[in-house]
Amino acid sequence: MLLLSASFVLLVHTGAVALPTAAAPEAIEKVPMQTQSSTQNTNVLFIVLDTTRYDHMSAYGYPRKTTPVFDELAEYGVLFENSYSVVPYTTSSHISMMSSQYPFVYQPRPMRANSSGFVTIPEKYLMMAEVLKANGYNTAAVISVGMMDWDSGLSQGFDYYNFPPGVRLAAETTPFALDWLEENANNGKFFLWFHLYDPHDNYMEHDGITEQYVDYNKMYDELYPQHFTEIRKVISRYDGEIRFGDDHIGMVIDKLEELGVKDNTLIVYTSDHGEQFGEHETPFYRGMSFPVLYEHARTLYDQETHVPLVMSLPGTLPEGKKVDSFVEHVDLMPTVLDVLGIPSTEKAQGVSLLPLMQGDVNSFRQFAFTHLYPIISPYYKSAVQEECWKYIYDHYQDEPQLFNLCDDPQETINLVDEEHEQALRLEEKLIEHIENYSGSVEGATPEFDVETFQRLRALGYLQ
Numbered sequence: 001m002l003l004l005s006a007s008f009v010l011l012v013h014t015g016a017v018a019l020p021t022a023a024a025p026e027a028i029e030k031v032p033m034q035t036q037s038s039t040q041n042t043n044v045l046f047i048v049l050d051t052t053r054y055d056h057m058s059a060y061g062y063p064r065k066t067t068p069v070f071d072e073l074a075e076y077g078v079l080f081e082n083s084y085s086v087v088p089y090t091t092s093s094h095i096s097m098m099s100s101q102y103p104f105v106y107q108p109r110p111m112r113a114n115s116s117g118f119v120t121i122p123e124k125y126l127m128m129a130e131v132l133k134a135n136g137y138n139t140a141a142v143i144s145v146g147m148m149d150w151d152s153g154l155s156q157g158f159d160y161y162n163f164p165p166g167v168r169l170a171a172e173t174t175p176f177a178l179d180w181l182e183e184n185a186n187n188g189k190f191f192l193w194f195h196l197y198d199p200h201d202n203y204m205e206h207d208g209i210t211e212q213y214v215d216y217n218k219m220y221d222e223l224y225p226q227h228f229t230e231i232r233k234v235i236s237r238y239d240g241e242i243r244f245g246d247d248h249i250g251m252v253i254d255k256l257e258e259l260g261v262k263d264n265t266l267i268v269y270t271s272d273h274g275e276q277f278g279e280h281e282t283p284f285y286r287g288m289s290f291p292v293l294y295e296h297a298r299t300l301y302d303q304e305t306h307v308p309l310v311m312s313l314p315g316t317l318p319e320g321k322k323v324d325s326f327v328e329h330v331d332l333m334p335t336v337l338d339v340l341g342i343p344s345t346e347k348a349q350g351v352s353l354l355p356l357m358q359g360d361v362n363s364f365r366q367f368a369f370t371h372l373y374p375i376i377s378p379y380y381k382s383a384v385q386e387e388c389w390k391y392i393y394d395h396y397q398d399e400p401q402l403f404n405l406c407d408d409p410q411e412t413i414n415l416v417d418e419e420h421e422q423a424l425r426l427e428e429k430l431i432e433h434i435e436n437y438s439g440s441v442e443g444a445t446p447e448f449d450v451e452t453f454q455r456l457r458a459l460g461y462l463q
């Protein structure tokens with residue numbers, strides 16, 4: 001097989017070919033835009049329910065009623081059916097949402113350099129909260145994991161930043177959001193980022209909730225025929241955690257109503273990544289004496305990268321609309337700003353979804369790109385997908401995979417040898433994407449930089 005990928009790894013490791021360096025990166029001006037518009041007094045509630053697979057939410061057809069709050073927002077808002085996390089790892093995913101940057105900008109955190117998964121975004125990048133603060137917003141974050149603390153860079157632009165030292169449950173996090181709203185919701189326009197961690201493992205049982213989902217019926221046989229009985233219990237608890245989180249999100253939305261500001265609040269509700277239940281036979285051990293069949297941040301299969309997304313602002317956004325075009329988390333910041341009438345930042349790598357929601361365009365992303373990045377995990381993978389084809393490249397293992405999503409949506413049959421031309425075509429798209437979005441980033445991780453691809457072009461591997 002003469003796929004580019006094999007040579008890619010070889011060249012990186014030998015470094016045998018000297019080529020001109022990439023152009024000097026452009027400096028990023030950190031000057032938030034200010035503006036006035038008809039939605040200038042609109043508040044923003046930005047909700048992230050951690051680790052929530054889109055296909056375990058009732059709004060997307062899951063047979064269990066796991067997300068009544070999300071479902072209602074979809075009824076009165078815009079539901080995105082093909083929304084992708086650009087990197088299925090908590091802190092990293094949030095950084096991309098809040099900065100509209102792909103992972104090439106991430107840097108390791110000096111304070112916790114030995115902990116994989118702890119990254120930061122340099123201060124020079126403009127975050128959503130900073131732009132909103134510059135436009136007169138009170139900015140608050142109430143989040144449920146300590147890994148997204150000050151060192152993550154995510155606190156940039158927030159007047160109020162509430163996080164625990166470790167992890168806390170929705171029942172512990174939610175009162176801080178309710179109290180903050182009580183004090184601030186009618187004291188000028190606000191931006192509240194509300195994050196719950198409950199669907200992340202370990203999955204707990206909740207009285208009055210979990211027992212609703214302990215129905216070991218044949219639904220599991222259809223969904224997970226290859227698994228042993230234990231996974232059924234695991235999934236029941238997971239579904240209960242989603243419901244527990246969604247219920248608490250409902251409390252925050254009810255508080256908006258109680259305070260008379262709900263109609264004037266743009267609500268965005270998504271997840272940072274999904275979760276696997278061993279669909280790809282990748283059990284692993286984490287200090288346990290039994291295989292764990294649920295995890296994320298290991299692969300770029302759909303179970304990890306396809307995430308729920310809904311946006312609601314009745315009167316401004318359409319109600320009950322479904323959008324099937326690919327959208328990515330890097331699009332969230334430009335979209336929120338666009339809805340509020342605030343120009344997006346010049347360096348944003350995503351695009352506004354407002355024209356898509358308003359029906360001015362039907363589709364604008366032909367491809368969705370996802371990554372696992374060396375400084376955030378032991379894995380180093382990139383993927384590109386379109387309607388019927390998906391190409392995944394494991395940089396460390398030199399392992400390309402190609403799936404026909406129309407015939408094989410579970411991504412189980414690797415067609416990279418049979419469909420060589422499709423693989424090459426998508427690999428070119430992936431390289432082009434990496435080149436476009438890492439090329440201007442100062443300090444991009446060397447293995448991921450544009451020079452590597454220039455070498456490949458010079459050697460004729462890429463036409």
Ligand SMILES: [Zn+2]
Pocket residue numbers: 050051089090091200272273
């Ligand atoms: Zn997460």
